[in-house]
Amino acid sequence: MYAGGFLGSGIALLALMYLMSGIRVTALAPGQGPGQIPGQVPSGGSGLAAEQRIQELGRQLAEAHAQQNQRLLAGSLVALAVMAGLSLLLGRLLAGRVLRPLRLITAATRRISAENLDQRLAVAGPVDEVKELADTVDGLLERLEASFVAQRRFVGNASHELRTPLATMRASLDVAVAKPGAAAQTVALADRLRTELDRVDHLLDGFLVLARAQHGAPADRTPVSLGGLVREALAARAADVAARALGVEDEVRADAWTAGSAALLSRMVENVVDNAILHNEEGGWIRIRTEETAARVRLVVETGGRVLDQERVDRLTRPFERLGADRTGPEGSSGLGLSIVAAIVTAHGGRLALLARPAGGLRVAVTLPSVAPPPAMPSSMAKHPVAMASAALSSAAGPEGRSR
Structure with a gap:
């Protein structure tokens, strides 16, 4: 817009200059030579030659004036083209300078969410x-x-x-x-x-x-073994798994550590495991695994069952959101399980992903920041009591419920 305005005003100025340069201020009257008095007729052939000479000089002056106008027009067009290009750069610089506070406001507003509403933009400067x-x-x-x-x-x-x-x-x-x-x-x-x-x-x-x-980041942050919490949750629900004849594929790593509230993280894992048990088909299967990278740990829980609608699955993080009649009976959940999981994951700086499996069932993936295990608790936890409890879980579940 700035360059367009500059170009339009430059064209108008150039046109005005060109029109004004074509105005002739004085003109030679026909048949009038220098030194002649108006109404006096020149005598002899010398007067005729002088008049022809004057006319020739007039034509030469007109041609020179036309050439000068053409050179002026060409130079003005070149200068206008150069200045139009410079106006693009200048307009971009001015727009960037003027819009910089708006960009800062936009970036700061995007960083603010329900968890850090106490932050403010606090823009300083003139009252504009x-x-x-x-x-x-x-x-x-x-x-x-x-x-x-x-x-x-x-x-x-x-x-x-x-x-x-x-x-x-x-x-x-x-x-x-x-x-x-x-x-x-x-x-x-x-x-x-x-x-x-x-x-x-x-x-x-x-x-x-x-x-x-939902109150925000927990204050009681300590290193927590995500794999240990999973094994404890599985051991506590061994009877429920056996009652529904569910097969459990256990690929839990004991050295997957994260930082946060142990109570909230334990509740998160319990809700994910309960969701996999309660909303599964009889004789179905559950696949649980933990993964660890340099900066993240991930808990993935997959279940079988009927094919689900992804749009409805995406709404499961809302309170009291359920999938069909199987979640509304007296044995079903209250509809807060996955919404609690989503809130706990967000409070710990993680990410929750719910995916309807193409073959049927649900895939729940929880990604959290990873931390190094504390020195007093080495990463190898093969002798941890929850590992033995997981083995008891497999035995209690029967031949179809043992880990494969």
């Missing part, structure tokens, strides 16, 4: 349109931060406060059932209510974990 824009964005971030903090505080406080009436209700049921001569219907009703109370308690526990994970 750019400064007003930055201050407006800072005000918006401040309101967003207050809204997020209020939401998380409400979820945490509400979940905590609801535990007291749940405990009271559970104690009342126990007292009613323990009374002598309690009717069979009362006992059956108490069992059903206990089941529902357990589900509500599990849901509140998920809310608390989700609120804590």
Whole structure:
């Protein structure tokens, strides 16, 4: 735009100069020579020769003037072309200088997410349109931060406060059932209510974990063995694996270490394993492996089953999002499992990827930053108790549930 404006104004200026250069200020009257008085007729042949000479000089002056105009026009066009090219460079430099604060604002805004809403642009400089824009964005971030903090505080406080009436209700049921001569219907009703109370308690526990994970980076960061957490989760669920006759392919590396909250990371692994067990087909299979690179560790859990829609799989990180009727029954999850996993992974600077396998089933990949194992706990953990628990898992699962 700058170069176009410069080029247009240059063309207009050049046209005006060319038109003005063609105006003749004085002109020689026909039949009038130098030194003649108007109305006087020259005598003799000398007057005729002088007039012809004057006309010849006039033609020569006109040709010289035309040539001069052509040279002026050509030089002006060349100068205009050169200056048009320079105007492109100058316009780019000026645009870059003017838009540099906007680029800084854009880059800073992209770095701000729900986990670091406390950051501000804090653009310094004169009070102009750019400064007003930055201050407006800072005000918006401040309101967003207050809204997020209020939401998380409400979820945490509400979940905590609801535990007291749940405990009271559970104690009342126990007292009613323990009374002598309690009717069979009362006992059956108490069992059903206990089941529902357990589900509500599990849901509140998920809310608390989700609120804590969404609060930001955990303060209690310590080195954690990702492979050890996986083996512990598998050992604790050996009975569930055996009950559904699931085959487990165990490729877990014990030297996969990351840094973070041990409680949150343990909950993350448990949710991923629970998801693989609960939402699997009877007699299906689970493939679990850990991978480690120079900067990252990865936990990959794959399951078989029916073919899933990738668009619906992408929404599983939202709270209460489920896939079909198999996730809505009384034995299904609360719909918070993978949303808790996503929040914990984000809080630890990692990445969660959910992929619907073309052959059927789901692939869950958790990528976290890797750290070196602490000196007191070497990377080789072949004698770790969770390794023996994993072996017990394979035995308990039967011939179809052993690791292949």
